[in-house]
Amino acid sequence: MQALMQNKVVLITGGTQGLGRAIGEAAAREGASGVAIVGRSAEKAEAAVAAIRESGSGSGTEVIAIIADLSIPGEAERAVAETIARFGRIDSLVNAAGATSRGTLLDTTRELLNEHLNLNTVVPFMTMQGAVANMRDRGAPGTILNIITMSMHGGQPYLAPYVASKAALAGLTKNAAFAHRFDRIRINGLNIGWTATPGEAVTQKTFHDAEDDWLTKASAAQPMGKLGQPDEIADAVVFLLSERSGVVTGSIIDWDQNVPGAYE
Incomplete structure (x- = not known):
């Protein structure tokens, strides 16, 4: 342990499973x-609490x-308020919750688009608003990390609402970072690629008729021989939240083994 988060209070949406729990x-x-x-x-929360402890x-x-249920208006704000009520402050925020269901430009309904925009853009907006307000009120520095996606660069045709909402989150991340840089609040985003989580297994089987050995086959096809691993991504997140990442703010970092814009 390097004690990168020594004495810090961290709020993590989507923290009861997968990457958020890691x-x-x-x-x-x-x-x-x-x-x-x-x-x-x-x-899931009970198991996650035990593992984190x-x-x-x-x-x-x-x-x-x-x-x-962060899809319900006011729940994101309540999460921020309850964290502050319990710990007295928020030093770091991670927005890891989000919608990942499928839809193309032609078959996405307004309801599906709104679901993605709400969970992937509006919820982070509101949690950031509450966390930044607390940091400013205390005159204290802070850090925020938004989990975005490599698909914000364009993505697959069946990810239209997901891409739209995550690209919006990338823009919001930069806007907020610029607005609050003199408050010493650093805000960054991590574009994660294909990651091996329990949630991804459900997604593959639900939307892509994946077989039980999908992960083995998918891993073998990757340059590094594996999908992204939650524990490795978590280490990167903690580094970006910590003082060891220095002055970095407003950065949207590609955390993947494939390179956007590069071709064979």
Whole structure:
């Protein structure tokens, strides 16, 4: 442990499973004093809280779960308020929750588009608003990391609403970073590529009729012989949240093994 998050309070949306949970574990390992995770499932939240506490056993990290459906207006704001009420502040925010369902330009309904825009753009907007307000009120520096996607560069035809909402989040990330740079609040985004999470397994089987060995086949086809790993991404997130990442703000970083704009 390098104690990159020593005595920091971190709020993580989507923190009860997959990448969000891995980020919580990494933050606890790096000495976070408080971790608040947000998710819909009480059962997943209970397991995540236990795992994060175990990761931070050497530093005594306090972990709370906020059960919330972020698609409902006001729930994102409640998550921020409950975190501040419990810990007195927010030092770092990670927006890892989001919608990933499929839709093309031609078959996407207004309802599906709104679902993506709400979860992938509006919810991060509101959590950032609350976190930045708390940081400014305290006159304290802070860090925010938005999980975006490599697909914001264009993506597949069946990801039209997803791409639209995540590209908007990338623009919001830069706008907020510029607006609050003199508040010493650093805001960055991570464009993650194809990642091996339980949620991705569900997505592959639901939308692409994937077989049980889909991960083995998909991994073999990648340049590095594997998909992105949640624990590796979590380490990158914690670094960007920490002081070790220096003055970096407003950066949208491609975290993948494929290079946009490069061709055989």
